[in-house]
Amino acid sequence: MTPAVAAAAAGTSMPALEQTCDGLLARCFSDFEEATLHAAQEFGRDALAQGLGVLDLVELHNRLLARHVSTHAAAGADLVAPLEAAGRVLAQCLMPFEMVHRGLRNAHSALRFSEDRYQEIFENANDAIFTTDLSGRITSMNRAAEELSGYTRNEVLSQKLTSLLAPNAAPGARRRRHLRFGLPEDQGRYVVDIVTRDRRRVPVEVSTRRVYDRGRLVGLQGIARDITDRRNAESALRYINNGLEEKAKRIAHGLHDEAGQLLASVYLRVAEIGTELSPKDRRRLEGLRQLLDQVDEQLRRLSHELRPSVLDELGLVPACQLLAEGVGKRGAVKITVSGTTRGRLAPDVEIALYRVVQEAFNNVVRHAHARNVHVKIERIGRRLRGHVRDDGSGFDTTRIAHRVASRGLGLIGMSERLVAVGGRLEVTSRPGHGTSVDFELSLEG
Ligand SMILES: Nc1ncnc2c1ncn2[C@@H]1O[C@H](COP(=O)(O)OP(=O)(O)OP(=O)(O)O)[C@@H](O)[C@H]1O
Numbered sequence: 323m324t325p326a327v328a329a330a331a332a333g334t335s336m337p338a339l340e341q342t343c344d345g346l347l348a349r350c351f352s353d354f355e356e357a358t359l360h361a362a363q364e365f366g367r368d369a370l371a372q373g374l375g376v377l378d379l380v381e382l383h384n385r386l387l388a389r390h391v392s393t394h395a396a397a398g399a400d401l402v403a404p405l406e407a408a409g410r411v412l413a414q415c416l417m418p419f420e421m422v423h424r425g426l427r428n429a430h431s432a433l434r435f436s437e438d439r440y441q442e443i444f445e446n447a448n449d450a451i452f453t454t455d456l457s458g459r460i461t462s463m464n465r466a467a468e469e470l471s472g473y474t475r476n477e478v479l480s481q482k483l484t485s486l487l488a489p490n491a492a493p494g495a496r497r498r499r500h501l502r503f504g505l506p507e508d509q510g511r512y513v514v515d516i517v518t519r520d521r522r523r524v525p526v527e528v529s530t531r532r533v534y535d536r537g538r539l540v541g542l543q544g545i546a547r548d549i550t551d552r553r554n555a556e557s558a559l560r561y562i563n564n565g566l567e568e569k570a571k572r573i574a575h576g577l578h579d580e581a582g583q584l585l586a587s588v589y590l591r592v593a594e595i596g597t598e599l600s601p602k603d604r605r606r607l608e609g610l611r612q613l614l615d616q617v618d619e620q621l622r623r624l625s626h627e628l629r630p631s632v633l634d635e636l637g638l639v640p641a642c643q644l645l646a647e648g649v650g651k652r653g654a655v656k657i658t659v660s661g662t663t664r665g666r667l668a669p670d671v672e673i674a675l676y677r678v679v680q681e682a683f684n685n686v687v688r689h690a691h692a693r694n695v696h697v698k699i700e701r702i703g704r705r706l707r708g709h710v711r712d713d714g715s716g717f718d719t720t721r722i723a724h725r726v727a728s729r730g731l732g733l734i735g736m737s738e739r740l741v742a743v744g745g746r747l748e749v750t751s752r753p754g755h756g757t758s759v760d761f762e763l764s765l766e767g
């Protein structure tokens with residue numbers, strides 16, 4: 323007797339099961355009919371539900387059958403038909419077991435299929451994928467990770483992942499900890515430098531997530547992408563932008579100094595002429611002088627906006643406030659600027675953000691017919707983010723994105739300015755619902 327049968331026999335359920343089985347076999351020897359087979363399947367389901375195994379059931383069936391056979395053999399009965407019926411009863415009893423087994427087999431092969439697919443995707447992904455255990459040791463990596471690092475799997479399996487990081491991949495401690503534990507705040511992306519087998523330092527963008535096995539944290543999975551090309555493109559963009567800024571500076575100085583000088587001479591000549599005129603003509607000349615004041619004011623503003631010295635002197639928010647004042651007057655729109663950068667930012671970041679806000683203002687004046695514009699700039703930890711929101715006409719962003727021939731450069735330029743300093747830009751707009759230009763960048767490395 324198997325343990326399950328013995329245990330069940332000792333319990334309360336077995337007598338009932340045994341009785342049913344005995345009844346089924348009795349019918350094989352007397353009034354066997356198709357209904358007996360249905361009852362046998364029912365019995366198999368009950369046996370399965372009560373925890374009997376296939377062997378338990380077969381053993382029970384055989385033991386009871388032996389009893390019936392010996393009784394009927396002694397009476398000289400023909401045993402061929404009853405034995406055949408008993409065989410069919412057993413097959414029906416086992417049917418529920420067979421169905422469970424088939425289900426398991428299907429589930430197993432589905433699982434194997436999905437594992438194979440995962441393995442295939444893992445292996446053929448263009449990005450480097452790796453997993454680590456909780457102590458940060460590498461437990462697997464794909465072909466792309468081998469190519470990226472120059473190490474074979476066998477060389478790095480069980481090594482600490484952090485041993486691949488560049489020694490002073492700033493700010494090391496935090497990123498290393500994140501790489502080890504995949505902390506929740508870490509589910510965004512961040513950049514670290516790794517050192518390859520041939521001692522090259524390669525910048526990679528990594529995103530990590532925690533890996534659980536039946537609810538238990540078992541490690542980390544990371545996807546890493548070589549961003550050398552992106553870095554090069556960013557520094558090329560920075561180079562171009564710096565050149566543009568230099569030009570803007572020269573034009574601003576030209577406007578301010580040379581045009582300013584010329585204007586000063588015009589003022590002097592006007593004053594000189596004034597002394598020679600009658601009071602009536604002097605009043606007319608006064609009108610001309612007021613016009614010159616406006617030109618002077620506009621020149622000053624333009625030269626400031628081209629290369630705002632207030633940006634160099636006081637920083638981003640005051641420079642945006644001054645710009646807002648000028649644009650507000652020219653464009654008859656109310657612009658408010660709020661927020662703080664909590665201290666000065668790197669000069670290239672300040673100028674990039676200033677240019678983004680400036681182009682957003684240009685668009686508001688040229689396209690939005692807005693009444694109100696709000697600029698917000700805020701710093702949260704190491705991230706700086708902000709927006710320029712207007713309540714103007716709005717536009718269909720997808721249509722603009724697909725416009726090739728008459729495409730403006732403003733939005734593209736804004737985005738490139740930000741990319742060059744490691745940030746990103748998002749423009750949200752809908753006809754009739756205003757426009758929001760949102761930007762964000764990380765202030766580290
Ligand atoms: N704030 C806004 N309100 C309404 N429409 C806008 C706004 N900003 C941009 N647009 C729409 O998006 C288009 C593209 O803007 P973008 O700044 O790229 O080009 P542009 O202003 O037309 O030309 P450029 O900036 O090169 O002088 C604009 O032509 C306009 O239709």
Ligand SMILES: [Mg+2]
Binds near residue numbers: 681732733
């Ligand atoms: Mg524009």
